[in-house]
Amino acid sequence: MAAQENCTRVTRLAAKKRAAEEAMQQLQPQQNKKKRVVLGEIQNVLPSGDVGLGKNQKLGVENEKQKLKSKRNVRKGKVTVKETENTKEEKDSGIDLDMKSDDPQMCGAYVSDIYEYLHNMEMEAKRRPLPDYLEKVQKDVTANMRGILIDWLVEVAEEYKLLSDTLYLTVSYIDRFLSVNAINRQRLQLLGVSSMLIASKYEEISPPHVEDFCYITDNTYTMEDVVKMEADVLKSLKFEMGNPTMKTFLRKFTQIAQEDYESSSEQLEFLGGYLAELSLLDYGCVKFLPSLVAASVIFLSRFTLQPQLHPWNSALQRHSGYEAADLKECVCILHDLQMSRRGSALVAVREKYKQQKFKCVSTLSTPSEVPESFFEDIKSRIRPST
Structure with a gap:
């Protein structure tokens, strides 16, 4: 009963938030409005047999949603208090520009042991996708559809200023899930945003919320859809989420x-x-x-x-x-x-x-x-x- 009441409160808050956003949009000039994107074109096969996104489709995320409250360092595990304009740009880029000895994976005498351990870990079967899962497991998903999804997720990661580690983990989860679960193309984008949600929780200091990932798909999927797929991914991967990328x-x-x-x-x-x-x-x-x-x-x-x-x-x-x-x-x-x-x-x-x-x-x-x-x-x- 408490869970139902909580869900109702969340729904009402989401409705109020959405109404406030719509009111703000009406006050803005028409040309400043952004368009959200759904990968509907993945479901529509072109005459050539390929699938693709519309040329004029662009991601749109409102400023309130795309600005994360927490400032973070690009390297995992290190947060600085002071931040110059240059370091802020480096963080937003998701690229490591300062890889010195304070990196825990570059710690002198232990670096060889660390990377030997990581190399052994990357070869474990439970952390590896099947090299031919599209041929052996999937019946309704093609390599081109996979490429379109990941290309779109690159844009999502940019819009939400996610770390590059989050993007790589997301793709790893997608490939590993598709190696053991056949899905139809209508659910491929749902798998993508749910995998990014999990990766964000694993890597980010302040990850986007479930409703953010619903919003970025133009509400093609409900919060319940995303949470259900999130649970399916976690169970399918047996909660082995921390693999080297x-x-x-x-x-x-x-x-x-x-x-x-x-x-x-x-x-x-x-x-x-x-x-x-x-x-x-x-x-x-x-x-x-x-x-x-x-x-x-x-x-x-x-x-x-x-x-x-x-x-x-x-x-x-x-x-x-x-x-x-x-x-x-x-x-x-x-x-x-x-x-x-x-x-x-x-x-x-x-x-x-x-x-x-x-x-x-x-x-x-x-x-x-x-x-x-x-x-x-x-x-x-x-x-x-x-």
Whole structure:
């Protein structure tokens, strides 16, 4: 009975809040109104057999909803009291610009043990999606639909200023859930927002509320729908929510890669973030371990910035555990994504990284092919001493 009364109060509060918002909208100029987005087009197959979002659809979230009350540091577990304009922009971007020894995953003598543990954890079957779940489990969801959903979730994360860790965990939950549960396309967006809700609770200091995720779908789903799907995801994943993601390893590999530079290269970090988020869109990357994708991201980032130099070295090989040859397949997929040879219809990540705060890294040009010699073993490139 108490639960029913509480639900009634929530409903009444939501109704009052919605009425107040509508009144405010009527006072604003018509041109300033924003449009909320629902992925209805996922349900409508185009004549070519593909699905896509309408060109003019954009996310719209009112200022009161998209501004989180808590100020937070980008790195998990560290909150600062003082905040300059530059550090605020870094936090909003979701990119780690200051990876020094105070990072708990970079703590000197323990770093090797930490990453060996994380590498073993990422290989556990319970934390890995099936590499071919769309073929074996799903009957009504395609790789293109998955890409559209994740591309939209990138926009949602931007609108709510969520940490990049939240986005990567969200995609991990989606892939793991779809590996064991067949769903229809009408519920795919519901799975997406419910997974982001869980990831937000896990990573964020002040996560968005359930009604925020209903609002962002233009109220296609009710709060009860989202909460029910949230419970289904948690039960399906057996509450194993804290698995390492690509971002976990990208932090370490980026720091090692920067040792070749005289000063910290923000461009390298932003480019790594761009390529890493592009990889989330492509179903072909699901089969790779997060650490391998992170290593491939660093390989391609260094190649893009300095194509005349070999992008891999002994330090990166030693700390990542991967030789250049191990990265070839993943690097080629990432390079095709970067060159818009695959997934070119998905634009959210590209538009995000066109912004000046990300150094416009999505506009950087890169050679059309990666030389085969760059995938040779490091030892074979070293001349024997005479």
